[in-house]
Amino acid sequence: MTGPVLRAERVTLGYARRPVVHDVSLEITEGGVGLIGESGSGKTTLARAFLGLLTPMSGNIWYGDQTLKKVDLRAFRKDVQPVFQAEALDPRMRVGRSIAEALPRAERARVGELLEQVGLAPELADRRPHQLSGGQRQRVVIARALAVGPRLLILDEPTSALDVTVQARVLDLLASLDTERLLITHNLAVVERLCRTSHVLFAGRVVESGPTAELLKSPAHPYTRALRDAVPKLGGEPPQARGRTEAVPAATGCPFRLRCPMAVEKCEQAPEPRDLGGRQVACHRAEDVLAA
Numbered sequence: 001m002t003g004p005v006l007r008a009e010r011v012t013l014g015y016a017r018r019p020v021v022h023d024v025s026l027e028i029t030e031g032g033v034g035l036i037g038e039s040g041s042g043k044t045t046l047a048r049a050f051l052g053l054l055t056p057m058s059g060n061i062w063y064g065d066q067t068l069k070k071v072d073l074r075a076f077r078k079d080v081q082p083v084f085q086a087e088a089l090d091p092r093m094r095v096g097r098s099i100a101e102a103l104p105r106a107e108r109a110r111v112g113e114l115l116e117q118v119g120l121a122p123e124l125a126d127r128r129p130h131q132l133s134g135g136q137r138q139r140v141v142i143a144r145a146l147a148v149g150p151r152l153l154i155l156d157e158p159t160s161a162l163d164v165t166v167q168a169r170v171l172d173l174l175a176s177l178d179t180e181r182l183l184i185t186h187n188l189a190v191v192e193r194l195c196r197t198s199h200v201l202f203a204g205r206v207v208e209s210g211p212t213a214e215l216l217k218s219p220a221h222p223y224t225r226a227l228r229d230a231v232p233k234l235g236g237e238p239p240q241a242r243g244r245t246e247a248v249p250a251a252t253g254c255p256f257r258l259r260c261p262m263a264v265e266k267c268e269q270a271p272e273p274r275d276l277g278g279r280q281v282a283c284h285r286a287e288d289v290l291a292a
């Protein structure tokens with residue numbers, strides 16, 4: 001297979017016919033792809049669609065040159081693996097067995113090798129999840145995902161339950177793997193470390209996409225800027241509250257306009273995404289944001 005492993009083409013997703021992700025197009029390219037956004041912005045919903053667990057209301061998810069509706073699911077499940085929260089490990093099962101269950105029968109002896117690959121001693125295979133630290137449990141989850149030799153990992157907040165130093169070590173591990181990755185997080189430091197490209201979601205819409213380093217250095221959408229500025233800095237000033245703080249997106253026009261400190265009358269018309277020096281931005285005032 002050449003080209004991106006997975007690609008969303010104008011995908012709208014929802015629950016009980018109520019759309020929560022609107023008309024999203026993005027592909028999972030090399031170097032890691034991040035999906036950033038606050039709680040409820042639709043990140044997990046999009047990840048579920050990429051895993052084939054949620055069928056689009058409209059649009060398609062492409063796996064190579066086939067849509068997920070037509071795909072050979074066995075090959076797909078081997079190629080695309082989720083990395084879920086460590087809490088989802090079966091608490092009664094020894095972790096070695098959890099990993100072995102993901103392996104083909106003839107390869108079950110590889111449990112120790114997989115544990116070593118994620119930086120754990122093979123002897124830990126006999127422990128149950130509660131006998132491991134949070135960071136060790138997360139490594140077990142990663143070992144389990146790697147068992148089938150996937151091309152792509154879909155990681156949903158893989159380190160959010162870990163303390164900062166453990167988080168850094170798990171991020172190092174993820175960065176050292178040569179699998180492609182789609183990473184969902186509200187933590188900008190995590191995408192900065194693991195994703196060459198990022199997409200910022202607000203209320204189910206991609207508002208800005210582009211190289212992660214550029215997005216964080218000079219955001220072109222006021223929402224990306226608000227996310228970046230909200231990162232608390234140790235010993236620094238608390239983040240400034242900018243604009244209003246309604247949680248609910250505007251029903252018409254730009255969805256961010258009720259919270260946007262730069263909103264003008266024009267924002268009552270929904271902005272189309274446009275190319276701005278290699279990134280896509282859905283904001284009428286992107287040039288002003290960049291200049292600010």
Ligand SMILES: Nc1ncnc2c1ncn2[C@@H]1O[C@H](COP(=O)(O)OP(=O)(O)OP(=O)(O)O)[C@@H](O)[C@H]1O
Pocket residue numbers: 015020037038039040041042043044045046186
């Ligand atoms: N099973 C469901 N049934 C109905 N609505 C749902 C369901 N799952 C999610 N939603 C709604 O879809 C929207 C997007 O949720 P989603 O979980 O994708 O957001 P998220 O960005 O991953 O948030 P978080 O960071 O809190 O996990 C939210 O409004 C949520 O309430």
